[in-house]
Amino acid sequence: MGPERSRGAALVAALCAVAVLFLGGCGTEAAGGSDDATATGAIPWTTTEPFKVTAAQLADDQRTLTLTAQVPDGKNPCVRALKAARTAAEHNTVWVQITFSSPSGDKRSGCTGERTVSTRIRLPEPLDNQKLVVDDDTQFTADGAKLPALRLCGELGCDPPATGCTSASYDQALIAADAPMHTYRDAEHCDGKWLVLDFSWRTGPVCGDTTASPAGCASRLGDRWFFRAKPAGWAPIAESAAGGCAAIQRAEPAFPTSLCAGLSPLSTSLHPSYPPASSSASPTRG
Structure with a gap:
């Protein structure tokens, strides 16, 4: 070299x-x-909200709330600075936000489990008949509750529609059947105690996409559910795309023949117009 x-x-x-x-x-x-x-860096702690809020209790003073929620858990500490704060009060509603600091956003923290925790807040004035909304979407009310526990409201709010042959009641049935978002009701057969609900939802390319074929844009998938009226709303009994009464009456012999005898088999792949001519003009979910 x-x-x-x-x-x-x-x-x-x-x-x-x-x-x-x-x-x-x-x-x-x-x-x-x-x-x-x-x-190899430090695991950051960030401010976040609970996975879900599961319960609320109101003390005798009508001002002290105890809120129960699900938070991360693991071998090492996963939660600190847990607190609840009132963020607003208007339109007969009190909003409360639960926050805490956690490293659960980093998988190295090991905070992959869940546990139940409680936090307390004292309102500046009595809750009375106001609704309580925690973390934006979980609602509670003292109306109809067995105090000190407040009543946890459902997806349709604290005053859901009465079970019956109404559009609002059919919307509750779709939620109970876990129907996809943006679902259209195609047909209802109802006598107030029993319900057959046919519904469909769009599939295929996005409408408005110039590369999509019209048939693809209009294609739909369908489903049929049978329900029984309960105090809390329509309760699903069975799902079947078959025509007639055989499937539902195997699951529930008391289901009235008058509501199912004329049912045609339901195609699971529909390609007429979207939404179908017999449906509402707009989706009933989402």
Whole structure:
């Protein structure tokens, strides 16, 4: 090896040594450019909300609330600074927000489980007959509740529609059947105590997409559910796309023949217009 090549090799070795100090080794990515760099950093604690709020109790003073919620859990501490705060009060409703700090957003924290916790808040004035909304969407009310526990309201609010042959009641039935969002009701057969509900939802390319075929945009999937009236609303009994009464009366012999005898088999792949001519003009969910 000549003098020039020797000096060149020494220079490369020196530069590589300097790079080791800054990058952790020659030929590797700069710090912060790989998952390994992130994995060795400190686990951050961030402010967040509970997975869900499950219960609320109102003390005799009508002002002290005890709220129960589900939060992260693991071998190491996963929750700190748990607190509830009133954020607004208007339109006969009190809003309360539960927050806490947790490292659960980082998988290295090990906070992959759940546990139940409670926190307390004292309102500046009695709750009385006002509704309580916790974390934006969980509603409670003292109306019809067995105090001190407040009544947890459902998806249709604290005053759901009475069970019957009405559009609002059919919306409750769709929720009970876990129908997809943006569902259209196609047909209802109802006598106030029993209900057959046919519904469909769109599938295929997005309408308005110039590359989509009209048939694809209009294609639908359908389903049929049978319900029994309960105090809390329509309760699903069975699901069947078959025509007639055989399927439902195997599941519930008391289901009236008058509501199912004329049912035609339900196609699970529909391609007329969307929404169907017999349905509402707009989706009934979402």
